[in-house]
Amino acid sequence: MTLQSLRQDLTAFPMxxxxxxxCLPLGLALSxxxxxEIYAQEDRADRLYRIVSGAVRTxxxxxxxxxxxxxxxxxxxxxxxxxxxxxxxxAEALGDCQILALRRTGSARVDxxxxxxxxxxxxxxxxxxxxxxxxxxLLSRTSACEKVATFLLNLAGRFRVDLVHLPxxxxxxxxxxxxxxxxxxxxxxxxxADGVVEFTNCRDFRISRPxxxxxxxxx
Amino acid sequence: MTLQSLRQDLTAFPMxxxxxxxCLPLGLALSxxxxxEIYAQEDRADRLYRIVSGAVRTxxxxxxxxxxxxxxxxxxxxxxxxxxxxxxxxAEALGDCQILALRRTGSARVDxxxxxxxxxxxxxxxxxxxxxxxxxxLLSRTSACEKVATFLLNLAGRFRVDLVHLPxxxxxxxxxxxxxxxxxxxxxxxxxADGVVEFTNCRDFRISRPxxxxxxxxx
DNA sequence: CGTTTCTTTGAATCCGGTCAAGGTCCGTGG
DNA sequence: CCACGGACCTTGACCGGATTCAAAGAAACG
Numbered sequence: 001m002t003l004q005s006l007r008q009d010l011t012a013f014p015m016x017x018x019x020x021x022x023c024l025p026l027g028l029a030l031s032x033x034x035x036x037e038i039y040a041q042e043d044r045a046d047r048l049y050r051i052v053s054g055a056v057r058t059x060x061x062x063x064x065x066x067x068x069x070x071x072x073x074x075x076x077x078x079x080x081x082x083x084x085x086x087x088x089x090x091a092e093a094l095g096d097c098q099i100l101a102l103r104r105t106g107s108a109r110v111d112x113x114x115x116x117x118x119x120x121x122x123x124x125x126x127x128x129x130x131x132x133x134x135x136x137x138l139l140s141r142t143s144a145c146e147k148v149a150t151f152l153l154n155l156a157g158r159f160r161v162d163l164v165h166l167p168x169x170x171x172x173x174x175x176x177x178x179x180x181x182x183x184x185x186x187x188x189x190x191x192x193a194d195g196v197v198e199f200t201n202c203r204d205f206r207i208s209r210p211x212x213x214x215x216x217x218x219x
Numbered sequence: 220m221t222l223q224s225l226r227q228d229l230t231a232f233p234m235x236x237x238x239x240x241x242c243l244p245l246g247l248a249l250s251x252x253x254x255x256e257i258y259a260q261e262d263r264a265d266r267l268y269r270i271v272s273g274a275v276r277t278x279x280x281x282x283x284x285x286x287x288x289x290x291x292x293x294x295x296x297x298x299x300x301x302x303x304x305x306x307x308x309x310a311e312a313l314g315d316c317q318i319l320a321l322r323r324t325g326s327a328r329v330d331x332x333x334x335x336x337x338x339x340x341x342x343x344x345x346x347x348x349x350x351x352x353x354x355x356x357l358l359s360r361t362s363a364c365e366k367v368a369t370f371l372l373n374l375a376g377r378f379r380v381d382l383v384h385l386p387x388x389x390x391x392x393x394x395x396x397x398x399x400x401x402x403x404x405x406x407x408x409x410x411x412a413d414g415v416v417e418f419t420n421c422r423d424f425r426i427s428r429p430x431x432x433x434x435x436x437x438x
Numbered sequence: 439c440g441t442t443t444c445t446t447t448g449a450a451t452c453c454g455g456t457c458a459a460g461g462t463c464c465g466t467g468g
Numbered sequence: 469c470c471a472c473g474g475a476c477c478t479t480g481a482c483c484g485g486a487t488t489c490a491a492a493g494a495a496a497c498g
Contacts (some may be wrong), residue, residue: 016495043429060356064437068359070352075441088352125344126302132351133289133307137279139358140287140397142487143452169479179360183454183476218283361455363486389445402486404446421445421495 027100030092038080041090045082047101048124051075054097056115058089059175061101068177070133072168074158081124097179139178146186149216152197156207166203191216247320251312256301260309264301265311266320267343273316274386277308278394288395290350291387293377295428300343313386366396367406368435371416375426385422410435 027064029052032038038049041060049056051073058070058079070089071080082088093099104121141147151173156164168183177184191197196212199205206214248271256399257268268275270292277289277298289308292298307343312318319437323340333360360366370392385392389400396403410416411424415431418424426432 016419048387062356062437064365070355075350083349088349095319106347116448122341125341125348129344129348129351130302130307132348132355136289136351136354136358137287139355140394142397142453146283161478177357178361180455180458182479189478215495218281221463325484388443401447401488405486408446 020119027102029216030099030101032097032099033097034093036093038087038091038093039087041087043087043090045087046104047080048078048104048121049091050102051077051079052098052100053102054099055094055171056091056097056099057094057176058091060089065141066173067174071135072172072176073087074167078120078124078127080151081121084104089122095121095131135176142179143192144177144179144187145182145216146218147183148173149196150218151177151193152191152205152207153213163200163204163206166205170202222275225356232274235383242372243254246322249318249320253312253314255312257312257318258306258311262306264304264306265323267297267323267340268299268310268320269319271317271319273306273317274313275310275318275367276313276387276391279308279354284394286394288391290354290394291391293386297339297343300340301338301345306337313370313391315381332379337411349359349397354395363396363398363402364435365437366398366433367392367403368410368415369437370396371424371426372432372436382419385424389421 016155027050030038032054038056039047048117053075053077056077056079056113058073062068062069071079072094079091082089085133089136098159102120104118137146138150152164154165159165168176170184173179174184175182179187188199191213192199194212195205196209196216198208225413246269249257251273253313257275258264258266263390271293274294275292275296275298277292281287290298291313298310299306321339323337344388353433357366360369371383374385378384387395389403392398393400393403397407407416407418410432413431415426415428415435416424
């Protein structure tokens with residue numbers, strides 16, 4: 001990727017979230033292949049990342065060996081913001097993706113005493129908190145059907161296309177929703193059998209009856 | 220409460236989290252009784268709150284009528300920080316409590332374009348994100364026993380006294396952990412029957428076998 | 439003391455987890 | 469082009485634990 005095309009990518013995003021003044025140097029264009037690690041748990045958190053294309057998951061291993069998915073990020077999303085000095089989750093590419101790495105200015109750390117905190121970092125943190133709170137509601141649902149229906153609905157709302165693509169596998173969805181991959185598979189199968197959604201293959205679906213899906217998601 | 224005693228309360232807390240420069244006016248001392256609402260969902264979020272004494276829960280009603288507990292806050296904790304202009308959770312007093320309300324400076328809003336974000340607000344947001352992420356791990360546990368054991372352990376770690384007091388009821392614990400109140404009650408009963416914890420009454424317990432409790436919590 | 443609210447306990451049901459087997463998709467190499 | 473292998477997904481049967489419904493017991497309050 002040339003500097004020219006990098007600048008074009010940069011200007012394609014709203015300046016409010018990516019101003020030259022906030023992040024110098026402009027950024028580093030990176031490419032990752034399927035499953036590749038972008039950063040590891042405990043790595044120094046001195047950068048923000050913006051997805052140019054592709055999708056990313058953040059995850060973390062719990063003490064009992066289970067894996068928790070922090071969140072999924074898609075084109076245009078910022079990720080990698082942390083309160084402290086190191087990453088609490090790792091990040092992996094869900095498919096091939098293009099990522100822009102932006103250096104955090106030194107002051108934007110909660111454990112320092114900055115005169116000002118960068119607006120970009122602050123906005124990203126606040127957004128992350130919102131995401132985490134939504135994720136909490138999702139996890140506190142008792143029924144697998146509600147969780148899966150809500151997940152599909154959120155994803156579809158994010159892309160607004162007829163045929164929605166799932167960039168993550170069943171195990172990822174399971175770890176995100178606090179279920180097993182078998183339950184994910186069965187629930188998706190039942191939603192399809194009920195004519196609520198229709199899968200063209202295991203990674204692509206369309207919503208046949210939006211109202212019914214909304215009723216199942218209950219939110 | 221006189222202004223004198225208010226100033227004493229203020230200086231009792233670490234200045235790093237409550238400097239006069241960050242929050243003017245100093246604060247408003249408020250009292251709430253058991254169950255009383257401190258602020259409602261959708262209220263304007265123009266203040267931060269610090270607990271002088273007592274305990275608080277934040278909660279939110281989901282579309283299906285279930286209630287989700289955001290978190291529990293205890294003496295010295297800050298709560299009420301929001302990314303946007305309005306509260307996404309409501310806050311209620313768990314018992315009688317004394318609270319200090321601090322006016323947010325106008326610039327500390329994510330939807331404005333501040334030259335600087337107040338350090339206090341930034342720190343509180345980052346802390347809140349950490350809390351939410353911990354809460355997510357807790358909710359993603361599959362077994363009720365793990366959830367309850369972890370909850371008790373966290374609470375005990377917060378106070379470091381022999382006899383720990385539960386300021387919240389069983390229903391609150393249930394909504395926090397994504398379980399039913401019956402399951403909470405049964406699980407606590409079994410922990411006591413196994414000699415892991417000992418309840419002097421339904422709101423006060425001591426940890427009889429810390430190692431065993433830690434093993435159940437698995438983290 | 440009586441009423442209300444909260445908590446405990448019981449029994450039955452159901453949903454999701456677990457274990458196991460089989461199927462599909464895709465890339466690699468013969 | 470087809471065979472093979474591996475990763476991922478689906479499906480089935482069984483079991484255990486959490487929910488649900490119900491009732492009784494304990495604590496808080498006026």
